[in-house]
Amino acid sequence: MKELYLIAVIAGEKVAIPAEQIDSVVKVRESVPVPSAAPFIAGLFALRSRVLTLIDCQFFVSGEPAELTPGQPAIVVNIGGCHYGLLVDAVIDVVQTGIVPTPLPGQLPAGWSDIGRALLDIDGATYLLIDPDYMVNPALRRAA
């Protein structure tokens, strides 16, 4: 069975996200900060009449909050009935592959091993498969 993956760029590195979890990809013009919230929350933004939470993917990796440039792409996912936008540097492509993801090697730096779930080889290139569930609520996995 072939699966679709979205290839995006986080902190300068290409990653893959399972397309079945993705609603759409939008451009974020502006966001409103959420004071005293967790540092990986970049703010709130409006998508038509809905208010979405913007997740700063780069923060997990680099520990540095990203500056939103107007028009930056965000990947909209629906997790637990709530919509989130995953703020990424760029969205590159959608690929289809039947290749089964391989387990993570042990030696990834901390940030990457938190958000990564597996490795994916597509056409000779290897991508880290990202886990959006973790990024929208890291406390859940730590507790589990």
Next chain:
Amino acid sequence: MDDLIQEFIAETRETLDALASELVLWEQNPHDTALLDNIFRFVHTVKGSCGFLNLPRFERLSHAAEDVLAQVRDGKREASAALVDAVLGIIDRIGELIVVMESGEPLPDGSDADLIAALDRRANTAGPAAHVATNPANDTGSAARRQAAIRSIRVPLDLIDHLMNGVSDMVLARNEVARCLRDDQNGPVLENAFDRLSSCIADMRDAIGQTRMQRIERIFSPLPRLVRDLCADLGKQVDLRTSGSDVELDREMIEMIRDPLTHIIRNAIDHGLESPVARSLAGKPSAGRLSISARQSGNQILIEIADDGRGIDVDKLVARAQAAKVRTASEIHALSERARLELIFAPGLSTADQVTAISGRGVGMDVVRSNIERIGGSIDLENHPGKGLRVILRVPLTLTIIPCLTVRAGGQEFAMPRSAIREILFDNNDQVRIQQVGGRDLAYIRGECLPHVALETLLGLEPTAEPAARHRTIITVNASSELRYALAVEAVIDHEELVVRPGAPVIMADGLYAGTTLPDNGRPMLLLDPLGLANRAQLNEFARVEEAMQGDGPDAAEIDGGSALMFREAAGMLRLITLTAVERVEDVEAVRLALAGGQVRLSIDGESRPVFGLDQLPQSGHAKLLHLSDGTRHVLYAVDDVIDIVRLPAKVEPASQPGLVGGIALLDDEQIEVIDPHWVFSHMIGPAPSAERPACCLIGTDDPWTRNILAPLVSAAGYRPVFAGTHGGQDIDAAISIIVGDAADTPPSLRGEIIRLRDTLSSGGQDADTIYRYDRAALLGRLINGRTGASGT
């Protein structure tokens, strides 16, 4: 097949809910064939469905019940109490099994032989077949009821939410088009078309909003059964009355108030109502009365639970509180009567002498209150020792649309639920003194001491550097009934009704925010949680001292005419207004005021409202306004300053002329005028528009007297005069009809009240309905009575 089973579960559950009250009625009146028919139909439907779905256990149960009910229907058996119990037992078992099925677990093993045998055993001991009275009227009644059932379909909540989102998108798109239209000069044709589109969208939004609404009947209908079972357990008799079950509430809200309501009813029956013996000793009817009513008031729903039991014994409650070390003796001594009664909400306290299975374990009223407050509601008690207790729950109409105040702090905008806000004032106001005591800021506002925190500090924002001359705004917040504080913000921006949605779990987690919203400007906004802010500021341990300081003192009740707000008019004199009429006090900036159409008007909530008491724009840059509210309508009253809150004496001397001043109160030998809020409202809002007034039909020749002399009098008395000619009047739905002149005939079929006017003082045939045409007092009296009678029905 799974779909069919799901359908069966849902349908059976719904019917069970609806049937619960009928079962109890049937028990009281076993000869009511209409009720019997309904119950019979239920077991018959269950039997039919489960034969088809291969659910043998359900089938056995329903089959046995159906047999017995059929015998009762045919008059072969009597519906004795024992038989009713056995049937109820079977229906309960069906309900339990349904719950098990719904959770997806396999049905437990077990035979229902005991229940079925119970039915049969009674068959043997039952006497000879008794005659069951059948009443044909009942049969037609039940047929009508069957037809009256509203046709409905089940729609997934997701789909409705999807529709609601679609409509919200439409509203935003419309707002954008509206902006474009304002910028370009367009013809009136386009504007008319746009207005029509706007009203369509508004209708649509209301209609979809209503699909989320449910009748409160959904929680009322199982109550008779609950009460019956409790009474049986406790050996009490209760006469339960419910009213207002057609009031509609948001679906989620219904779920949220179900448990608190049940708990209050349990308490009322277990602790409130006495045993039949004790009641007759106290000279009360042996069956206790419990009445539960719901009604809508403005944007709130009021649910009242009243019993005529023994009420709360406050002395005992206080003793318990001391024994349980909830409060110390000195703290209790400082409490007002009201605060003592509210000890019932303290955790770990109960007035029950014995712990029963029903209630009395001391977990209860505190949980009830926190559940109600969590959904933005409140709970009040009216205690009449020895005579009963009335519990009043107030809950907002929907969870989603909340009246809010938007404020700015650290350059960012936030929303705050208006229900929590008591007063808005500037920090350069004479009555505000902010002082640091022991490392904490305190605000003294008219003698009341409140903890004072800045919103920027709580949220960790940088205060915007601004010219020192600019004043900040202080909002006094009622976070809960025991916890108040003063919150300083950069500025108050507006009052708005906002559609609030829950935020993502990561945002809601730290409790500062109650949700997110999207105002018209398209920038998302966070809704602050007043209680969460208080927790962040660690204000909880501060609250108890506050409460003691706010207590009215034991002798406050002696001069009770209610509390009143003392204020200074712009002209300089002091006046009073009853505090219950004042929703809040607000300092507004002069830019929000405008002189239009000869009135000073304030822009608020996206509309323009006239301000009472100002005939020109204030010079000082801001104005202090009282927001008066009668529950639904609002009037703004401009004052120079608010002085104090005082107790009104029990007797207020009425003013000689009706007008703004309704009476004179004597406070410390000073005579102070008391405002008549009714006059202010009637003056600002005006009488009902003529279409809404009751019609008064004038029958007789259409002569100048009728038209020029009688009609104005009728209008002045609050009616809409309708000229019906000599013979008309039958087809007008008039509240009252006046037949003018001795010559006019009385039309054969007139609805409502009839007054006959005679031409001369001394014509014969005098009766109460005939009045001399210039007997002004009698005529006006009849008209006014007729109107109060009409509006009372």
